[in-house]
Amino acid sequence: MTEFLNFIDGRFVPGRAEAFANHFPSTGEVLGEVRAADRDQVDEAVGAAQRALKGPWGRMALAERVALLRKVADGINARFDEFLAAEIRDTGKPRSIASHIDIPRGAANFNVFADQVMTLSNESFEMATPDGGGALNYAVRGPRGVIAVVCPWNLPLLLMTWKVAPALACGNTVVVKPSEETPATATLLGEVMNAAGIPPGVYNVVHGHGPGSAGEFLTRHPGVNGITFTGETSTGEAIMAASSRGVRPVSLELGGKNAGIIFDDADFDKTMEGIGRACFANTGQVCLGTERIYVQRGIFDRVAEGLAAKARAYRFGDPFDPATTMGPVISAEHRAKVLSYYDRAARGGAQILAGGGVPSIQGYEGGYWVEPTVWTGLAEDSPVIREEIFGPCTHLQPFDTEDEAIALANNSPYGLATTIWTESLGRAHRVARQVEVGISWVNCWFLRDLRTPFGGAKASGIGREGGVHSMEFYTELRNICIKL
Numbered sequence: 001m002t003e004f005l006n007f008i009d010g011r012f013v014p015g016r017a018e019a020f021a022n023h024f025p026s027t028g029e030v031l032g033e034v035r036a037a038d039r040d041q042v043d044e045a046v047g048a049a050q051r052a053l054k055g056p057w058g059r060m061a062l063a064e065r066v067a068l069l070r071k072v073a074d075g076i077n078a079r080f081d082e083f084l085a086a087e088i089r090d091t092g093k094p095r096s097i098a099s100h101i102d103i104p105r106g107a108a109n110f111n112v113f114a115d116q117v118m119t120l121s122n123e124s125f126e127m128a129t130p131d132g133g134g135a136l137n138y139a140v141r142g143p144r145g146v147i148a149v150v151c152p153w154n155l156p157l158l159l160m161t162w163k164v165a166p167a168l169a170c171g172n173t174v175v176v177k178p179s180e181e182t183p184a185t186a187t188l189l190g191e192v193m194n195a196a197g198i199p200p201g202v203y204n205v206v207h208g209h210g211p212g213s214a215g216e217f218l219t220r221h222p223g224v225n226g227i228t229f230t231g232e233t234s235t236g237e238a239i240m241a242a243s244s245r246g247v248r249p250v251s252l253e254l255g256g257k258n259a260g261i262i263f264d265d266a267d268f269d270k271t272m273e274g275i276g277r278a279c280f281a282n283t284g285q286v287c288l289g290t291e292r293i294y295v296q297r298g299i300f301d302r303v304a305e306g307l308a309a310k311a312r313a314y315r316f317g318d319p320f321d322p323a324t325t326m327g328p329v330i331s332a333e334h335r336a337k338v339l340s341y342y343d344r345a346a347r348g349g350a351q352i353l354a355g356g357g358v359p360s361i362q363g364y365e366g367g368y369w370v371e372p373t374v375w376t377g378l379a380e381d382s383p384v385i386r387e388e389i390f391g392p393c394t395h396l397q398p399f400d401t402e403d404e405a406i407a408l409a410n411n412s413p414y415g416l417a418t419t420i421w422t423e424s425l426g427r428a429h430r431v432a433r434q435v436e437v438g439i440s441w442v443n444c445w446f447l448r449d450l451r452t453p454f455g456g457a458k459a460s461g462i463g464r465e466g467g468v469h470s471m472e473f474y475t476e477l478r479n480i481c482i483k484l
C-alpha cells in the first residue's frame with residue numbers, strides 16, 4: 001500500500017495529523033494512505049518557503065530559473081508513465097484522457113511559463129515637471145513571496161502545475177495543498193523537483209482536508225503572500241474570507257453551469273462531436289463542461305437523438321485499457337451528489353433521453369460509476385439546470401431566436417464558459433461577446449492556448465490566469481519615479 005508523504009523543504013515527511021484512505025475510483029479499492037500535515041507542519045512548509053526566497057532561489061538569475069523549469073518539464077516527460085499511472089489510479093480516468101490531456105499539460109505548463117517570463121516587459125512613462133524639468137517612471141516586478149496553491153481533484157497535475165509553473169517562473173515559492181482525493185502526482189512532482197535541482201523549500205506539498213485541516217491552516221497562515229485556488233464556489237468564498245486577513249491577493253477559478261448554444265445553421269457532425277465532449281469528457285468533471293444546452297427549435301429532435309446516441313456509446317471499464325472511454329466519478333460521496341440530481345430530474349418530470357442511472361460493469365462493481373445522461377423537459381428554474389452537478393449529464397432546451405438563446409444562457413449565477421455552434425460569422429461574434437462568461441468557444445470546446453486569459457465572470461471566479469495574466473498575479477509591481 002502506498003503511503004503519501006508531505007514534501008517539506010526538499011524532504012518527504014509523514015504527516016502528523018489525520019490519516020485517510022486513498023481509493024481507486026474504478027473499483028473502490030483502498031490503494032494507499034495519506035498522512036495529513038498538522039498545523040505545525042504547515043507552518044514548517046511556509047517557513048521553508050520563506051527561507052527559500054532568501055536563499056539561492058531568491059538570488060538566482062532569471063535565465064537559470066527558466067532553465068530549471070525546463071528541467072522540471074523534461075523530468076515529467078521522462079517519468080511520463082509513472083505520472084500517468086499515478087493520475088489514473090487516483091482518478092480512474094481513462095488512459096486516453098490522462099495521456100493526451102493531463103500529463104502532457106503538466107509538462108507544457110512549465111515550458112509555456114518559462115517562455116512567458118522571458119518575454120515579460122514593463123511599462124515606462126516620461127513626464128514633465130513644474131520646474132521645467134522632467135521625471136522618468138518605470139515599473140519593476142518582483143515575486144509576491146510565498147504562494148498557497150489549493151487544488152481540486154478533477155485534473156490534478158494539470159491544474160496544480162497551471163499555478164505552480166507561473167508562480168515559480170516569477171520567482172515565488174509555493175506550498176501546494178492537493179485535493180484529499182488525489183494526492184499522488186503532487187507528491188511525485190517533489191521527486192522531479194529534487195532531481196531537477198530546484199532548491200529545497202521552493203516547492204512544498206502539504207496533504208489534508210479543507211476546513212480544520214491543512215487547507216485552512218495554509219490559507220489562513222500569515223506567512224502566505226498570495227492564494228490561488230480552483231474548485232467549488234462555496235470553497236472559494238471561504239478562501240476569499242481567509243485571504244482578507246492580511247489583505248492577501250487571491251485568484252479564484254470556481255464552478256460553472258455552462259451553457260451550450262446550437263443554432264440551426266451549425267455543422268451537424270462537428271457540433272455533435274464537440275458538444276458530446278463538452279458534456280461527457282472526464283465523466284463531466286470539468287468546470288468548463290456543458291450541463292445545459294439550448295438548441296434552435298428546427299434541429300432540436302435531431303440534436304437530442306444525436307447526443308443521446310453519443311451518451312450511449314461510451315465504454316466503461318479498466319482505465320488502463322485503451323478501449324475504455326469513460327471513467328467513474330471521483331468518489332462515493334461525489335457519486336451520491338450526482339445521483340441526487342439524477343433523482344431530482346426524474347422526480348421533476350424530465351424526459352430521460354439517455355442514461356439516468358448506474359451502469360453494471362463486471363469486475364468493477366465497487367467503482368463509482370454513473371451513466372452519461374441526457375434530459376429534456378425541465379423548467380429553467382429546476383436545480384438540475386441552476387446548480388453545478390459536475391457529472392456526465394446535460395439538459396436540452398429549445399429556443400427560437402438569437403436574443404432568447406443569449407438570455408437563457410445568461411440566466412445563471414455562474415459565468416465561466418460557453419460553447420456556441422453556428423456557421424454564421426456575424427452571429428458567432430455577436431453571441432460570443434454577449435454571453436456573460438470568461439471564455440466563449442465558437443465551434444470548439446476546451447481548445448486552449450495557454451497565453452490567453454482564463455477565468456470566470458460572476459460566481460465563477462475572480463481574476464484571470466494564463467499568459468501575461470498569470471505574470472500579473474504572481475508578481476508585485478513597483479513603480480520607480482526618478483526626477484531628472
Ligand SMILES: NC(=O)C1=CN([C@@H]2O[C@H](COP(=O)(O)OP(=O)(O)OC[C@H]3O[C@@H](n4cnc5c(N)ncnc54)[C@H](O)[C@@H]3O)[C@@H](O)[C@H]2O)C=CC1
Pocket residue numbers: 150151152153154177178179180208209210211215216219230231232233235236238239253254255256286287334337388389390
Ligand atoms: N474545478 C471545479 O470547478 C471543481 C468543482 N468541484 C465541485 O465541488 C464539489 C466538492 O468537491 P471538493 O473536492 O470538496 O471541492 P472543494 O472546492 O471543496 O475542494 C477543492 C480543494 O479545496 C480544499 N478546501 C476545501 N475547503 C477548504 C477551506 N475551507 N479552506 C482551504 N481549502 C479548502 C480541498 O481540500 C481541496 O484541496 C464537487 O462535488 C464538485 O461539484 C470539485 C472540484 C473541482
Ligand SMILES: O=C(O)/C=C/C=C(\O)C(=O)O
Pocket residue numbers: 152154155159162230231253285286287288448454
Ligand atoms: O485548461 C485549463 O487550464 C483548465 C481547465 C479546467 C479547469 O480549470 C477545471 O475543470 O477546473
